[in-house]
Amino acid sequence: MKSNGNTVISLEEVLKAIAPDGLDGKLPPVHLWNPERCADIQMEIRADGSWWHEGDRIKRERLVKLFSRILRKDDDGQIYLVTPYEKVIVHVEDAPFLAIRVDRVGETGPDQVLVFKTNLGDVTMAGPDAPLRIETDPVTLEPSPYILVRDRLEAKLSRAVFYELADMAVAHEGASGMLGVWSKGQFFELGPAS
Incomplete structure (x- = not known):
């Protein structure tokens, strides 16, 4: 793989950089990576949580999970796949993750904790650092609920x-x-309430 036309980077080097602890280990430090090269390769996450590349659905679940671990939302509002060598624009139809499960831990009330799991295995607990928010469509009045998973x-x-x-x-x-x-x-x- 070539990152900038001059340097050849092996797949093993990229995998070691973005998933040194494997797919279930700690997340890579994408916030520290600021590659100069940026590309748009028609990567897309649709509203149903499916991932697409150049019009074809990415069906390999492990590859999608790997990609999800190197997502970053920058100050410009754009979401990118980021490696130490380059970043790739990801066109996101709604949100990059889909919360597919919620569990309530503890007694009902202020001390309870709501734990959410995403379609890609991320777990987040609603609270001051991971707020729940509801957007309401001004025309249909249909609510769209979201929870912060990590880093915007x-x-x-x-x-x-x-x-x-x-x-x-x-x-x-x-x-x-x-x-x-x-x-x-x-x-x-x-x-x-009504």
Whole structure:
């Protein structure tokens, strides 16, 4: 593989740089990598969480998981696949991850913790450092719920997960007429009670 036309980089070097501990180890330090080379190779993440390259679906789950570990959202709002050698634009239709599961840990109330799992195995706990947010379409009034997974990268909650949260929702005296859920001492509004 050539990174800049002059340097030849082996696949092993790239894999060692971006996944030194394997696919289940700690995440690579993409925030430290600032390669000069940037390319658009028609990489896309669709709203259903599927990954595509040049119009073809990427079906190898391990490859998608590897790619998901080197995602970064920069200050320009663009999402990239980043290696020490180059970064590649990723066109994201909605969110880079899909939250497919939620579990409630602890007694119902402010001290409970909501734990979310994504379609690619990431786990995040809602709280001050990983907020839940709801965007409402101004025309259809349909809610779109998201949770922060890591470093400005969010997961959209699947419909089933959002329904589970709605079942957990309670009223909060500080949020008049709003229902929401608690996690790690923080109340997250889901929507109006009526």
